Amino acid sequence: KNQVEQSPQSLIILEGKNCTLQCNYTVSPFSNLRWYKQDTGRGPVSLTIMTFSENTKSNGRYTATLDADTKQSSLHITASQLSDSASYICVVSDRGSTLGRLYFGRGTQLTVWP
């Protein structure tokens, strides 16, 4: 069964600190993996997207890594800001269908305190 598991479910950190969010998946055949940021009551916004051959990708203070062998990804946030408080969703796409089906994790709820 194609699944995407994220950990931790929620995380509280102080402003300025770093944190790392984890994503494990069983989606096969794998196409790509994305990390989205979803503010409360809004739609998800893409942060990074990586294919099988990409190990790391950065977007400002966000750095995503991918290990396609172990089917694990992480999202590292450096020097956190209050505006980073949001849900971070790992989304994996398969290439076994024309839809390019998206499989969503439940997200990690990050709260940054001043």
Added chain:
Amino acid sequence: EADIYQTPRYLVIGTGKKITLECSQTMGHDKMYWYQQDPGMELHLIHYSYGVNSTEKGDLSSESTVSRIRTEHFPLTLESARPSHTSQYLCASSDRAPKGHTEAFFGQGTRLTVV
């Protein structure tokens, strides 16, 4: 900034009423999707479309229906709303980005409450 819009953003409606959630995109994308998301839970695909006059049901069974008469519009309709339909509904569209990446863009969502 993605050009995909949903209206209304918030809707509170009585049981038994018919409602239509609007979704429009100006990017010319062929693929469009509707997802349902309960608080703290993952997104579930309820409908998708590959293009005009193409609609399919998604993974999560839904009493809603959709239509795709024009490329840019993908409205979702509930003929008779019930409290169990209370949820957030997210519309998305996608097309192939460079290097074969399929990029999906989401609307802001519609928060539906049926009382």
